[in-house]
Amino acid sequence: xxxTEPERHHAMAVNxxxxxxxxxxxxxxxxxxxxxxxxxxxxxxxxxxxxxxxxSLDPYMRxxxxxxxxxxxxVEIGAPITAETVGEVVASNNPDFKVGELLTxxxxxxxxxxxDGKGSRRVDPQAAPPSTALGILGMPxxxxxxxxxxxxxxxxxxTVVVAAASGxxxxxxxxxxxxxxxxxxxxxxxxxxxRYLTEELGFDAAVDHRAPDFAxxxxxxxxxxxDVYFENVxxxxxxxxxxxxxxxxxxxxxxxxxxxxxxxxxxxPDQRPALMRMVLTKRLHIQGFIVWDFAAQAEEFRREVxxxxxxxxxxxxxxxxxxxEKAPEAxxxxxxxxxxxxxxxxxxx
Amino acid sequence: xxxTEPERHHAMAVNxxxxxxxxxxxxxxxxxxxxxxxxxxxxxxxxxxxxxxxxSLDPYMRxxxxxxxxxxxxVEIGAPITAETVGEVVASNNPDFKVGELLTxxxxxxxxxxxDGKGSRRVDPQAAPPSTALGILGMPxxxxxxxxxxxxxxxxxxTVVVAAASGxxxxxxxxxxxxxxxxxxxxxxxxxxxRYLTEELGFDAAVDHRAPDFAxxxxxxxxxxxDVYFENVxxxxxxxxxxxxxxxxxxxxxxxxxxxxxxxxxxxPDQRPALMRMVLTKRLHIQGFIVWDFAAQAEEFRREVxxxxxxxxxxxxxxxxxxxEKAPEAxxxxxxxxxxxxxxxxxxx
Numbered sequence: 001x002x003x004t005e006p007e008r009h010h011a012m013a014v015n016x017x018x019x020x021x022x023x024x025x026x027x028x029x030x031x032x033x034x035x036x037x038x039x040x041x042x043x044x045x046x047x048x049x050x051x052x053x054x055x056s057l058d059p060y061m062r063x064x065x066x067x068x069x070x071x072x073x074x075v076e077i078g079a080p081i082t083a084e085t086v087g088e089v090v091a092s093n094n095p096d097f098k099v100g101e102l103l104t105x106x107x108x109x110x111x112x113x114x115x116d117g118k119g120s121r122r123v124d125p126q127a128a129p130p131s132t133a134l135g136i137l138g139m140p141x142x143x144x145x146x147x148x149x150x151x152x153x154x155x156x157x158x159t160v161v162v163a164a165a166s167g168x169x170x171x172x173x174x175x176x177x178x179x180x181x182x183x184x185x186x187x188x189x190x191x192x193x194x195r196y197l198t199e200e201l202g203f204d205a206a207v208d209h210r211a212p213d214f215a216x217x218x219x220x221x222x223x224x225x226x227d228v229y230f231e232n233v234x235x236x237x238x239x240x241x242x243x244x245x246x247x248x249x250x251x252x253x254x255x256x257x258x259x260x261x262x263x264x265x266x267x268x269p270d271q272r273p274a275l276m277r278m279v280l281t282k283r284l285h286i287q288g289f290i291v292w293d294f295a296a297q298a299e300e301f302r303r304e305v306x307x308x309x310x311x312x313x314x315x316x317x318x319x320x321x322x323x324x325e326k327a328p329e330a331x332x333x334x335x336x337x338x339x340x341x342x343x344x345x346x347x348x349x
Numbered sequence: 350x351x352x353t354e355p356e357r358h359h360a361m362a363v364n365x366x367x368x369x370x371x372x373x374x375x376x377x378x379x380x381x382x383x384x385x386x387x388x389x390x391x392x393x394x395x396x397x398x399x400x401x402x403x404x405s406l407d408p409y410m411r412x413x414x415x416x417x418x419x420x421x422x423x424v425e426i427g428a429p430i431t432a433e434t435v436g437e438v439v440a441s442n443n444p445d446f447k448v449g450e451l452l453t454x455x456x457x458x459x460x461x462x463x464x465d466g467k468g469s470r471r472v473d474p475q476a477a478p479p480s481t482a483l484g485i486l487g488m489p490x491x492x493x494x495x496x497x498x499x500x501x502x503x504x505x506x507x508t509v510v511v512a513a514a515s516g517x518x519x520x521x522x523x524x525x526x527x528x529x530x531x532x533x534x535x536x537x538x539x540x541x542x543x544r545y546l547t548e549e550l551g552f553d554a555a556v557d558h559r560a561p562d563f564a565x566x567x568x569x570x571x572x573x574x575x576d577v578y579f580e581n582v583x584x585x586x587x588x589x590x591x592x593x594x595x596x597x598x599x600x601x602x603x604x605x606x607x608x609x610x611x612x613x614x615x616x617x618p619d620q621r622p623a624l625m626r627m628v629l630t631k632r633l634h635i636q637g638f639i640v641w642d643f644a645a646q647a648e649e650f651r652r653e654v655x656x657x658x659x660x661x662x663x664x665x666x667x668x669x670x671x672x673x674e675k676a677p678e679a680x681x682x683x684x685x686x687x688x689x690x691x692x693x694x695x696x697x698x
Contacts, residue, residue: 069630234625253629256622268617272624273605276583280602280637287636288629 015040016324017080017110024065027335032065033081033328041114048097050087050105050113055324055345056134057083057331059257080108081327084139085347086123086130087113104133109327111347128309135342136309136316139291140168142301143254146294148173148230151252151287156181158227161218161244163237165206166193168316168342169254172305173230174203175314182228185221187237189337196340201315215240225249233257242275245282253288257335317341364389365673366429366459373414376684381414382430382677390463397446399436399454399462404673404694405483406432406680408581408606429457430676433488434696435472435479436462453482458676460696477658484691485658485665488640489517491650492603495643497522497579500601500636505530507576510567510593512586514555515542517665517691518603521654522579523552524663531577534570536586538686545689550664564589574598582606591624594631602637606684666690 014037021034043049064075064082075082085107089097094117097103102123107113123133135141152173154160160177162170165186174184174197186197186206194206205221207214218240225246231238234256245251278284308314319339321330324347334343363386370383392398413424413431424431434456438446443466446452451472456462472482484490501522503509509526513519514535523533523546535546535555543555554570556563567589574595580587583605594600627633657663668688670679673696683692 231625234622238625253625256625256629265618265620266622268619269614270617271614271619271621273583273615275621275624276580276587276602276605279635280605283637283639283642285634285636286628287634288627288632290632293632 013040013112014038015110015112017108018324018327019078019080019109020065020075022077023067024062028062028065028328028332030328030332033331035325035328040112043091043093043114046094047114047116048089048094048103049091050085050103050107050115051090052085052087052107052111052113052324052347053102053349054086054131054134055083055107055109055327055347056085056138057321057327057334057339057343057345058140059255059335061331062257062335080110082106083108084134085113086133088348102130104138109324111324128306131318131320131342131344131346132309132316134344135168135318136172136314137302137306140342141172141305142294142298143291144169144172144230145176145301145305146291146297147252147254147289148176148228150294150297151285151289152228152230152250154180154182154228157183159183159185159222159224159246160228160230161185161187161222161226161241162230162232163187163209164232164255164257164337165197165203166317166340167232170230170232171197171201171316171341172314175201177228178202178204179308179313183224185218185226187218187233193340196317200317209237219244228252230254231256242278245278245284247282249282249284251284251286253286254290319343321345323347362389362461363387364459364461366457367673367676368427368429368458369414369424371426372416373411377411377414377677377681379677379681382680384674384677389461392440392442392463395443396463396465397438397443397452398440399434399452399456399464400439401434401436401456401460401462401673401696402451402698403435403480403483404432404456404458404676404696405434405487405489406670406676406683406688406692406694407489408604408684410680411606411684429459431455432457433483434462435482437697451479453487458673460673477655480667480669480691480693480695481658481665483693484517484667485521485663486651486655489691490521490654491643491647492640493518493521493579494525494650494654495640495646496601496603496638497525497577499643499646500634500638501577501579501599503529503531503577506532508532508534508571508573508595509577509579510534510536510571510575510590511579511581512536512558513581513604513606513686514546514552515666515689516581519579519581520546520550520665520690521663524550526577527551527553528657528662532573534567534575536567536582542689545666549666558586568593577601579603580605591627594627594633596631598631598633600633600635602635603639668692670694672696 022032024032067074089101103120105120123130160182162173164170166188177184184203186203197203197206207217226244229241229251231253232255319341371381373381416423438450452469454469472479503526509531511519511522515537526533533552535552546552546555556566575593578590578600580602581604668690676694
């Protein structure tokens with residue numbers, strides 16, 4: 001059996017993994033996550049052993065660290081943090097997968113992972129850099145594509161606003177909005193990210209949410225109001241967007257990163273009735289989604305965005321961190337907006 | 350000219366009308382509305398004079414009395430309150446309309462109205478009682494039909510909850526939900542209205558929002574959760590509905606009658622972030638609408654609901670008030686849920 005040698009090779013190796021030590025209260029602290037070393041797992045019949053090369057860090061992982069009810073199960077205490085990865089097959093007991101191939105998997109924050117390959121997809125390193133399978137051609141890209149097109153439905157001439165706009169979801173939202181003939185306005189933290197949006201990605205305007213006159217600057221950037229607001233962040237950005245919404249505006253709700261670390265219900269006044277009144281008088285359409293709600297569109301997404309990428313019509317940026325042990329710090333920084341581009345960890349060369 | 354005689358007949362008559370004397374602060378008070386007498390207007394070329402027979406009273410009118418920005422212009426101080434009416438043509442300078450015909454019109458709270466007939470529709474008193482043109486076959490019926498079918502999209506086996514369920518919109522929402530194979534749960538004020546929903550309209554359950562255990566009773570009435578919540582009221586009812594919503598629930602927002610009289614932003618905590626979090630985790634779809642957004646479906650609505658009405662598959666109830674001078678009191682009572690069925694004023698026999 002061809003897999004015997006690599007299996008043996010890894011049998012004595014160590015699997016480093018980062019597990020949930022304690023449920024974070026508010027902002028995760030380094031002590032909430034623990035690096036530990038365990039034996040490399042062995043693939044059983046029909047299974048393969050993957051060595052993680054690329055690990056994706058995404059805001060949704062903060063939710064998995066909580067035990068609040070959500071659309072997905074929480075990470076259990078002592079278990080590795082959830083994450084999608086690109087790994088190399090280093091041992092295979094499954095004729096469908098050969099040693100040396102690259103596969104996506106939900107391996108979590110660890111070096112090695114055993115899978116039967118269900119739900120994995122082959123990554124062709126010739127077609128695009130493998131890490132893009134975690135970014136523009138992966139879950140973040142598909143989140144942007146499906147949420148914007150199914151719920152946001154931008155029309156030519158409309159104004160599309162997206163927050164966290166230099167991130168992997170937001171940057172594609174704005175670029176697709178442009179491809180559909182809409183005006184794209186990005187919100188990002190700091191002048192470098194804003195410059196990147198307008199100068200490199202072709203956004204029509206970019207607004208720095210850290211600027212003291214943020215709300216006024218957003219209003220100036222949207223002289224015709226807002227028709228689509230792709231919600232990634234909540235909080236003060238949502239507050240500034242609300243008065244600018246046009247009648248019949250659509251709000252795909254993809255994330256609320258500003259609220260993920262909240263530990264208390266914010267003080268009053270209660271803005272919920274005012275929001276509902278605005279929903280009524282402006283005929284707003286607010287809809288939450290996660291990418292898996294549109295799983296049936298995965299092929300279409302990869303074909304269309306893959307095509308745009310090849311043709312140079314969409315671009316992406318990665319923020320690469322080297323070494324699994326750096327994942328916790330990078331993740332905590334991401335929740336504060338410290339990354340610039342899709343945050344990925346290069347776990348193995 | 351055949352119209353000369355009736356014109357002369359009414360020229361000396363008096364037009365009673367109820368005008369906005371002052372913008373209500375909170376709940377409208379009798380002094381905010383004023384009955385006055387003015388000369389009957391005379392139809393010009395191409396116009397007709399309508400004598401109001403039926404006047405519709407609807408919650409949206411509270412909004413028109415405010416000067417807050419909304420989807421429709423406010424009533425000006427000194428002008429008659431907006432309302433749809435059924436009136437009889439008593440003088441006509443328009444060959445399309447004959448004396449004696451009944452027309453819908455936005456005549457407002459008054460005895461007489463001059464119109465060129467644009468936007469009016471002929472009411473056939475043989476087909477259904479003329480007042481139904483203001484209820485189940487009019488704007489409230491079409492509001493129920495279009496909001497439920499375009500946004501709520503109830504599927505067989507799902508649970509549809511509607512508040513103000515014995516009113517003209519809510520009662521048809523529940524009956525259409527039943528026709529689509531869904532479970533219909535109505536919320537109404539008091540045991541008589543609740544009994545009416547289950548015993549006369551065929552709702553599966555009815556819950557009294559005045560009962561001290563309202564939230565628990567609603568939960569018991571919805572053992573499979575809530576898939577569609579047709580929002581007419583807001584406030585405490587919405588509060589009780591929220592935890593029962595299923596993933597992918599749809600919330601057509603048609604009205605917020607509990608909030609129409611609010612004068613201050615309610616105290617904290619701020620529930621808006623929690624609502625947005627629920628939108629995300631449950632993938633809720635919240636959408637405001639008014640009936641005119643679906644104006645293109647008017648013919649389809651009248652054909653389909655008119656057919657159901659003839660076949661006895663849907664029913665309605667009216668709360669008739671006699672005399673224009675009773676309109677203010679009836680309207681103020683309606684905002685407190687004192688009417689039982691579609692509230693209409695019989696202005697002339």
